[in-house]
Amino acid sequence: MESPLFLPTLAACRLLLAWVQLPVLDGLQLDHQLTSPLTSYFRLKEGLWLYHHGVDPYLGGVLKHSPLFLSLFSTVSPGRVAWALSDIVGAWALVRIWHSRQQLGQSRRDGLVGAAYLLNPYILLPSLASSTSTFENAVVLLTLMFAAEGRPSPALLALALSIHLSLSTSLLLVPVLMLLVTSPTSRLASPRPFGGSYWMVFKYASEFVVYWSVLVCAASIMAGGVWNWMHESWGASLILPDLTPNPGLWWYFFTEMFDHFRPFFLMVFSTHLAIYIMPVCIKFQHDALYAAFLLLGILGTFKPYLTLADPGLFLSMFAVFPEIYPYLRHAVVTALLHAHASLLLPLFHALWVIEGRGNANFYYAASLVMGVAGGAGIVDACFAGMRIAIGNGSEAERGKWEVVQQ
Numbered sequence: 001m002e003s004p005l006f007l008p009t010l011a012a013c014r015l016l017l018a019w020v021q022l023p024v025l026d027g028l029q030l031d032h033q034l035t036s037p038l039t040s041y042f043r044l045k046e047g048l049w050l051y052h053h054g055v056d057p058y059l060g061g062v063l064k065h066s067p068l069f070l071s072l073f074s075t076v077s078p079g080r081v082a083w084a085l086s087d088i089v090g091a092w093a094l095v096r097i098w099h100s101r102q103q104l105g106q107s108r109r110d111g112l113v114g115a116a117y118l119l120n121p122y123i124l125l126p127s128l129a130s131s132t133s134t135f136e137n138a139v140v141l142l143t144l145m146f147a148a149e150g151r152p153s154p155a156l157l158a159l160a161l162s163i164h165l166s167l168s169t170s171l172l173l174v175p176v177l178m179l180l181v182t183s184p185t186s187r188l189a190s191p192r193p194f195g196g197s198y199w200m201v202f203k204y205a206s207e208f209v210v211y212w213s214v215l216v217c218a219a220s221i222m223a224g225g226v227w228n229w230m231h232e233s234w235g236a237s238l239i240l241p242d243l244t245p246n247p248g249l250w251w252y253f254f255t256e257m258f259d260h261f262r263p264f265f266l267m268v269f270s271t272h273l274a275i276y277i278m279p280v281c282i283k284f285q286h287d288a289l290y291a292a293f294l295l296l297g298i299l300g301t302f303k304p305y306l307t308l309a310d311p312g313l314f315l316s317m318f319a320v321f322p323e324i325y326p327y328l329r330h331a332v333v334t335a336l337l338h339a340h341a342s343l344l345l346p347l348f349h350a351l352w353v354i355e356g357r358g359n360a361n362f363y364y365a366a367s368l369v370m371g372v373a374g375g376a377g378i379v380d381a382c383f384a385g386m387r388i389a390i391g392n393g394s395e396a397e398r399g400k401w402e403v404v405q406q
Helices: 006-019 023-028 041-052 067-075 080-102 110-118 121-128 133-148 152-165 167-180 198-222 228-239 250-255 262-274 277-283 288-302 309-320 322-327 331-354 360-387
Strands: none
Touching (some): 006 110, 023 121, 080 121, 080 133, 080 309, 110 309, 121 133, 121 309, 133 288, 133 309, 152 198, 167 198, 167 262, 167 288, 228 262, 262 288, 288 309, 288 360
């Protein structure tokens, strides 16, 4: 992986894979682990057909995608090459984030960082299934790349686009604003109070609102001058109208929920995602990029319509933070939990949906294993990010200190 040709070769192989016609690839588009109602390629194609025939694609409640996807794929053919290029852009952005983090131009680790994204099965399989989560991940990485490179306008525009495509990524607003006024280099070993300018944070927040408003108006124009797309697209993440099974934790809970209690628990689940923003950003105010990384892990565990692409982005970003590796306490356990969940999810899905020999409890049990795997990764990364500030210590002091609270 030290060869400078490794990453271009990997990108070329990914492009070649887009041209290969395999029968199994069509089956992946129906897999509930890889696509959700918000990212399904079949729903997008149906919306495009209605859009081209002058019918409002949001009237039937089938299409949950942003109108920007309708505009994009009305111009560009939605072939597999588009998904392959999106994967390559995401890997390139991740390598650039690594460069900004280390303050260097090129390194022998570039191939490893790119491979952590392109060869991650949680990233590759949803892309082969033509899930639009591939584009969402690429835009998130572009946002962090521009912010780490100190380019506020592109970063804020990419962030507005990311939130427009997936409302859940609004969790990244605060860490991205912090990253724009601080350094992307690692400060985990020497934590210090936030040293950025609050006036600049306010200025960038105002600029973000402008970009976001322009995108909202543009999307409404593309949708035919109507605003019902907001209820169908953004509202789906808040009111969960479609209970299609997925690897997440929401669908089964609300399948069993009495309608009388549904609004209250929708509020609880949505608020649960938001309550992590300030604690994580305050605790890691000295390293905003790491705070964004942890919030991506939280999204990859508790997102309403979860697909494997969401935890895949979090796992791929571990390659950008090698300084925490010595302080991870149960990395092997986390890896085994993910391997266990990766085997159980398709197996129990087949037993329930295809064979008819199981029930929803089977699949939800596998979803819980995936949730435990995601939680274990977040807790371990959070601990390692705090533990690194203490250092290794001398042999005489080792074992005398324990992190109780910070």
